[in-house]
Amino acid sequence: MSKRLDEVFSVEKLRRSWRGVATEPSRAEPAHTDDAPNGGASAAEASYRRLLETIERRFSSDCVAATAPLMEELEQLLRQRFPADTLAMMPRTECARLTVAIDGLLNRMEDLLEAFEAGLGR
Numbered sequence: 001m002s003k004r005l006d007e008v009f010s011v012e013k014l015r016r017s018w019r020g021v022a023t024e025p026s027r028a029e030p031a032h033t034d035d036a037p038n039g040g041a042s043a044a045e046a047s048y049r050r051l052l053e054t055i056e057r058r059f060s061s062d063c064v065a066a067t068a069p070l071m072e073e074l075e076q077l078l079r080q081r082f083p084a085d086t087l088a089m090m091p092r093t094e095c096a097r098l099t100v101a102i103d104g105l106l107n108r109m110e111d112l113l114e115a116f117e118a119g120l121g122r
Helices: 011-022 039-056 061-083 094-118
Strands: none
Touching: 039 061, 061 094
């Protein structure tokens, strides 16, 4: 059974999660955050791998090659946003900046993958 890209990787679900980080009300908070202490890095890596596998399975090698630079950039951003060292604390402003960068990159990827999917004639 072939899974559609939007079934495996829901950009809207990620956006809802990220909006909470970006629009969280300001209050007396510590200067650092570790809002993904238990498995944030492994969950981000698993999502990245599922996305990569879906793209490789669903699209031609030319399409995969076209998305490779975007996937590399996404991997770097995810590693920064969800460091493997769960004891590392990140300033909220840096966390928000990375979240916005990931959201923007996912939007660009979504547009590109939708164009590829439209080209498949389905």
